[in-house]
Amino acid sequence: MADPKGFLNHGREVAKSRPVEERLKDWNEVYVPGSLLPIIGKQASRCMDCGIPFCHNGCPLGNLIPEWNDFAYREDWSAASERLHATNNFPEFTGRLCPAPCESACVLGINQPPVTIKNVEVSIIDKAWETGDVAPQIPERLSGKTVAVIGSGPAGLAAAQQLTRAGHTVAVYERADRVGGLLRYGIPEFKMEKRHINRRIEQMRAEGTRFRTGIEIGRDLKGTDLKKRYDAIVIAAGATTARDLPVPGRELKGVYQAMEYLPLANKVQEGDFVTPPISAEGKHVVVIGGGDTGADCVGTAHRQGAASVTQLEIMPRPNEERNPVAQPWPTFPMLYKVTSAHEEGGERVYSVSTTHFEGDEDGNVQWLHLTEVEFVEGKLTQKPGTERKIPAQLVTLAMGFTGTDRENGLVEQFGLELDERGNIARDADFRTNVPGVYVAGDAGRGQSLIVWAIAEGRSAARGVDRFLTGASDLPAPIRPTDRSLMV
Numbered sequence: 232m233a234d235p236k237g238f239l240n241h242g243r244e245v246a247k248s249r250p251v252e253e254r255l256k257d258w259n260e261v262y263v264p265g266s267l268l269p270i271i272g273k274q275a276s277r278c279m280d281c282g283i284p285f286c287h288n289g290c291p292l293g294n295l296i297p298e299w300n301d302f303a304y305r306e307d308w309s310a311a312s313e314r315l316h317a318t319n320n321f322p323e324f325t326g327r328l329c330p331a332p333c334e335s336a337c338v339l340g341i342n343q344p345p346v347t348i349k350n351v352e353v354s355i356i357d358k359a360w361e362t363g364d365v366a367p368q369i370p371e372r373l374s375g376k377t378v379a380v381i382g383s384g385p386a387g388l389a390a391a392q393q394l395t396r397a398g399h400t401v402a403v404y405e406r407a408d409r410v411g412g413l414l415r416y417g418i419p420e421f422k423m424e425k426r427h428i429n430r431r432i433e434q435m436r437a438e439g440t441r442f443r444t445g446i447e448i449g450r451d452l453k454g455t456d457l458k459k460r461y462d463a464i465v466i467a468a469g470a471t472t473a474r475d476l477p478v479p480g481r482e483l484k485g486v487y488q489a490m491e492y493l494p495l496a497n498k499v500q501e502g503d504f505v506t507p508p509i510s511a512e513g514k515h516v517v518v519i520g521g522g523d524t525g526a527d528c529v530g531t532a533h534r535q536g537a538a539s540v541t542q543l544e545i546m547p548r549p550n551e552e553r554n555p556v557a558q559p560w561p562t563f564p565m566l567y568k569v570t571s572a573h574e575e576g577g578e579r580v581y582s583v584s585t586t587h588f589e590g591d592e593d594g595n596v597q598w599l600h601l602t603e604v605e606f607v608e609g610k611l612t613q614k615p616g617t618e619r620k621i622p623a624q625l626v627t628l629a630m631g632f633t634g635t636d637r638e639n640g641l642v643e644q645f646g647l648e649l650d651e652r653g654n655i656a657r658d659a660d661f662r663t664n665v666p667g668v669y670v671a672g673d674a675g676r677g678q679s680l681i682v683w684a685i686a687e688g689r690s691a692a693r694g695v696d697r698f699l700t701g702a703s704d705l706p707a708p709i710r711p712t713d714r715s716l717m718v
Contacts, residue, residue: 234304237276243344244270251575255533258420258500260327261571271354274347275303281338285561286348288716289336291686292318292325293708296333296348303351312359315352318708320389320685321431323360324414326353327423329682330523336561336716360430367437370398376699379404379461381448381641384412385681386672387467388435389688390695393705394465395440397696402461403440406447409501412469414681416494419527421534421571425500447639454644463667463695466655467688468641470632470673476519480588485596489524489629496531511537515622517599518542519585520629523570528627530572540577541621545604545611548581562716584613589620599623635674652677657711660694661687669695675711683709 234240247266248254254261278300286296295314302311315322326349337345359365376399380391383405395401409415411428432442446452448468458464473488475481487509495507511532518528521544532540549567558564573579582604589598603617634653635642642655648664650656654677655663655670662669671691672684686709696703 234276237273237304238279238339238343238346241273241277243277243347244274245347246350248571248574254421254571255575258534260424261421267350267354268358271347271351272304272306275300275351277339277346278304279339283338285336285338286333286346289333289561289563291683291709291713291715292689293686294318294333294352296346299355300346300348300351303355308355308358308362309364311355312364315355315359316365318706320392320689321385322352322356323427323431324385324423325682325685326350326356327427328414328418329680330563332563332680332682332715335563338561341560365434367434368396369438370396372398373400374398374700376400376463377402377461378463378465378695378699379457380465380467381457382412382467382469382672382674383407383410383442384414384467384469384672384684386469386674386684386688386691387412387465388431389685390465390467390671390692391440391688392435392438393689393692394695395435395438397692397703397705399696399699401440403442404446404448404452404457405442405444406451408445410442410444413490416497417490417524417527418497419493419531420497420500421530422527425497449636449639449641449644454641458645458665458668463669463699464645465688465691465695466635466641466645466647466663466668466670466674467672467684467691468635468674470634470654470676470678471636472633473628474630474633476585476628476630478585478587480590480596483588483590483596484594485590485624486588486626487628489518489520489528489627492627493524493527493531496535507535509625511535511540511625513538514624516540516625516627517621517623518627518629520544520631521546521579521581522629522631524631525627525629526568526570526572528629529577530570530575532625533572533575533577537625539622541623542577542579543583543585543601544579544581545584546581547606548579584611586618588623588626596623596626599626632673632678634677659710660697661691661711662694662698667698669698680715683715687711 247263280297299311299314331349334345380403516532516537553564598620600620603614648656671687690707693705693707
């Protein structure tokens with residue numbers, strides 16, 4: 232145990248953010264560089280090394296949190312990095328992007344602010360990169376077996392790295408021009424600078440993983456042809472079919488899916504454009520959807536110089552504190568979140584539904600019409616007399632995703648079965664109905680968190696390894712049926 236009295240002597244202290252007026256002028260990460268290390272020892276000491284560490288249950292990766300908290304407190308960064316990587320291939324991703332269900336399950340959180348697990352995690356991995364503790368793990372021998380991984384998001388990368396280290400020859404196919412999936416083009420630079428992806432990819436290349444970008448399986452290369460080339464296949468193509476809003480005026484120019492808008496801003500940071508083809512500059516922006524993707528759209532619009540930003544959410548505003556009856560510890564509560572993007576300005580409107588869009592004579596969206604809604608006998612119902620309109624010259628739809636892409640032919644070409652939710656069905660080993668074809672991440676689970684994607688990639692890798700060799704020593708942290716710790 233780091234410090235038996237740490238949780239009594241120190242309060243919760245999180246990473247410091249740069250001033251809003253400063254960070255809106257650039258696309259760098261919002262946190263003050265180097266601000267964590269001076270405080271992270273005390274924060275790690277707040278970990279109580281519980282007899283039953285419920286943080287393990289909160290995290291699907293089963294991270295050894297009390298162990299690396301202890302090492303961080305003692306400033307044994309090498310040992311902390313080893314413990315961190317024992318369960319997580321990419322802690323620099325999760326330490327920046329995960330909503331930290333582990334903190335919601337922290338035992339200290341029963342009656343105090345929980346341990347800053349996420350901040351400790353990112354401090355350890357950043358220090359590990361700085362000191363050279365992150366090195367390629369090249370397999371001692373090759374198995375002679377080949378594996379294709381479709382998709383280079385967190386699930387695909389995790390599966391690829393595990394299988395490469397097991398000695399298989401792995402090629403990752405990505406339809407975009409760069410590796411990373413939604414990590415690359417869906418996550419804004421101010422949340423995670425892409426240098427973190429780039430150096431992991433270089434590590435994976437050094438280990439032997441091969442990457443094939445600009446190839447969409449189903450269109451550029453048929454699934455049947457891919458299956459002939461490889462001994463096994465892992466489908467980690469994500470759940471990229473966006474939920475649409477079928478209301479009058481949806482066809483107007485200026486109404487886009489979030490994943491049509493966000494990647495273009497990231498491509499500017501990659502040097503592909505000087506200015507994005509879709510920009511919020513000088514426009515009244517409306518973001519429909521109150522989740523993380525919606526917040527990403529808000530922060531992006533701020534940096535592009537929007538005249539105003541309004542975020543709409545159909546559900547009521549969540550509570551600011553956990554409801555001990557409806558959402559008891561250690562479940563992951565749905566709370567009112569103020570992200571860095573919300574700190575930067577804009578208006579958030581809850582319990583409203585869009586009725587239609589109104590455009591000008593040239594077909595450009597100009598107004599969004601909405602109405603308030605309420606629950607009546609368990610159903611959302613419009614409240615009469617609450618209709619109004621707000622200016623909207625750019626609208627982004629950030630309402631989530633409904634399943635894996637069906638238009639590119641991948642599902643049909645492989646002959647894959649789907650479950651009742653429209654995801655690719657799989658068995659206990661993450662194997663589909665097609666022998667040798669496995670599925671990991673959102674393509675099989677549905678839209679979920681980055682920690683679940685990495686856990687699925689690691690688990691699917693074990694199933695593939697066992698299929699190829701008859702046995703496997705790779706870890707499998709979750710089962711396909713496992714779900715978040717929620718009520």
